[in-house]
Amino acid sequence: MRDGLATHLAALWRYGLVLSGNRDVAEDLVQATCLRALERRSQFQPGTRLDRWLFSILHSIWINEVRARVVRQGAGFVDAELALVVDGGREIETNILASQMLTEIGRLPEAQRETVLLVYAEGYSYREAADHLNVPIGTIMSRLAVAREKLAQATGDRPAKEEDETRDRDERR
Amino acid sequence: MNDADRHPDEELVAFLDDELASEKARDIVDAARTDSDLRERLAFLDSGGRLVLPALDAILDAAPHERLQGLLAAAIARQADDPVPIVSSTATRPSPWQRLGWGQLAAAAAVLLVIGGATGGLIASNFGPADQTEVVTVGHENWRQAVAEYWLLTTADTLAIAPTPDVAREQLALAGRGLGLDLDKAAAPPPALSFRGAQLFDFQGRPLTQIAYIDPDHGPIAYCIIKTGNPKETGLTDETLDGFNIVHWASGGHSRMLIGRAPPETLRAYAEQFAASAG
Numbered sequence: 032m033r034d035g036l037a038t039h040l041a042a043l044w045r046y047g048l049v050l051s052g053n054r055d056v057a058e059d060l061v062q063a064t065c066l067r068a069l070e071r072r073s074q075f076q077p078g079t080r081l082d083r084w085l086f087s088i089l090h091s092i093w094i095n096e097v098r099a100r101v102v103r104q105g106a107g108f109v110d111a112e113l114a115l116v117v118d119g120g121r122e123i124e125t126n127i128l129a130s131q132m133l134t135e136i137g138r139l140p141e142a143q144r145e146t147v148l149l150v151y152a153e154g155y156s157y158r159e160a161a162d163h164l165n166v167p168i169g170t171i172m173s174r175l176a177v178a179r180e181k182l183a184q185a186t187g188d189r190p191a192k193e194e195d196e197t198r199d200r201d202e203r204r
Numbered sequence: 205m206n207d208a209d210r211h212p213d214e215e216l217v218a219f220l221d222d223e224l225a226s227e228k229a230r231d232i233v234d235a236a237r238t239d240s241d242l243r244e245r246l247a248f249l250d251s252g253g254r255l256v257l258p259a260l261d262a263i264l265d266a267a268p269h270e271r272l273q274g275l276l277a278a279a280i281a282r283q284a285d286d287p288v289p290i291v292s293s294t295a296t297r298p299s300p301w302q303r304l305g306w307g308q309l310a311a312a313a314a315v316l317l318v319i320g321g322a323t324g325g326l327i328a329s330n331f332g333p334a335d336q337t338e339v340v341t342v343g344h345e346n347w348r349q350a351v352a353e354y355w356l357l358t359t360a361d362t363l364a365i366a367p368t369p370d371v372a373r374e375q376l377a378l379a380g381r382g383l384g385l386d387l388d389k390a391a392a393p394p395p396a397l398s399f400r401g402a403q404l405f406d407f408q409g410r411p412l413t414q415i416a417y418i419d420p421d422h423g424p425i426a427y428c429i430i431k432t433g434n435p436k437e438t439g440l441t442d443e444t445l446d447g448f449n450i451v452h453w454a455s456g457g458h459s460r461m462l463i464g465r466a467p468p469e470t471l472r473a474y475a476e477q478f479a480a481s482a483g
Contacts, residue, residue: 033276033280036276037273037276040267040269040272040273040275040276041264041267041269041272042264043272044267044268044272045260045263045264045267048263049260049263054268058268058271058272058275061272061275061276062275062276062278062279065275065276065279065280066279066282066283069279069280069283070283128255128258128259129255129258129259129262130259130262132255132256132258132259133259133260133262133263136256136259136260147256147260148260150221151253151256151257151260152256152257152260152261156223157218157221157223169214172214172215172217172218172223173214175214175217175218175221176212176213176214176216176217176249177213178252179213179217179220179249179252179253180213180248180249180252181252182252182253182256183248183249183251183252184252186251186252186255
């Protein structure tokens with residue numbers, strides 16, 4: 032269990048950061064998750080994925096014990112915080128792009144951010160993400176569709192349909 | 205209605221994510237052959253996901269790996285300590301001097317820094333007061349516990365004979381060297397207390413000094429200082445361990461405590477004088 036926890040610390044921290052937009056809250060979530068996992072290690076079922084179990088614990092701690100307080104105290108300018116994480120490597124083009132994309136991901140609502148992380152970075156299937164977040168699979172599909180559209184718009188591409196509609200409106204004036 | 209309208213974005217994104225049932229996926233592939241709007245929409249939505257993974261993986265690369273390992277070590281140390289009750293018979297417990305390695309204390313100190321850092325109490329209150337207390341005390345509680353258990357063996361008779369002034373000076377000089385402190389100045393006792401000797405111990409590789417006094421009204425009292433190297437300052441804090449009253453605080457890279465059976469208000473008044481003399 033301890034070795035397994037050590038393997039997943041960075042992923043847990045990233046999950047906490049994407050949820051909270053605050054590195055210190057992210058660290059606190061990691062530690063609380065470690066403590067709870069150690070306390071409840073007898074509940075972990077061998078043969079199942081430890082990372083998914085740990086993510087469930089972190090999600091539960093965030094929702095039930097931390098989220099309201101963090102939001103109430105005004106922490107979590109998520110877009111800035113996510114981008115700052117990789118700002119150290121600004122001179123590298125890929126880091127500039129990563130930083131821009133993180134800013135845009137950070138501007139998504141929390142539910143979309145979380146779903147994007149789980150499916151696109153952590154490899155959750157739609158069904159697994161739905162189970163993890165306790166929502167219908169259609170909600171996962173909807174969150175990802177909206178998120179992809181926003182990210183595509185923000186990173187330069189504009190939808191053909193929208194451009195046509197804008198041009199049509201302008202021509203009618 | 206064209207094919208882009210017939211296939212909502214949810215379906216197209218599921219197609220791109222390989223999450224669409226094969227029959228529906230074939231339908232989209234067939235439609236895209238003849239529908240340029242649909243192809244453009246697919247390309248647009250695809251562009252929205254293209255950089256997501258490398259961007260999120262950049263966060264992994266930037267994670268504070270050493271700090272996270274420290275947090276895990278602190279969680280393991282705390283979890284390992286949990287089954288041990290704070291107040292119980294000393295006979296059944298392993299020696300507290302050996303119970304916790306300094307690596308674990310250092311990890312716990314990292315937790316203290318995290319909690320005392322830039323978050324201004326936000327983090328401290330995240331898990332409620334009970335949990336917070338446990339996290340904060342995970343490291344330092346153990347050296348105080350060790351002192352408390354050792355101090356249980358001390359009676360007024362143990363301290364009946366006062367050292368000569370020369371011996372007292374030598375004891376304080378030796379104990380002070382271990383800590384990097386001038387104890388003649390830094391441990392000036394309240395007038396009511398009578399000096400009964402200073403000893404230098406080793407707590408898991410860290411110098412720990414215990415200066416013993418007799419209070420004419422309340423018996424043995426010890427002023428203990430351990431070198432932690434942690435610059436965090438903490439104010440006077442009351443505590444009870446093994447039936448003793450304790451006041452502890454930290455300053456200048458040292459954690460300090462006063463322990464005895466004097467009433468809490470008396471002990472606190474003494475602690476204020478020790479803290480003032482330590483600067």
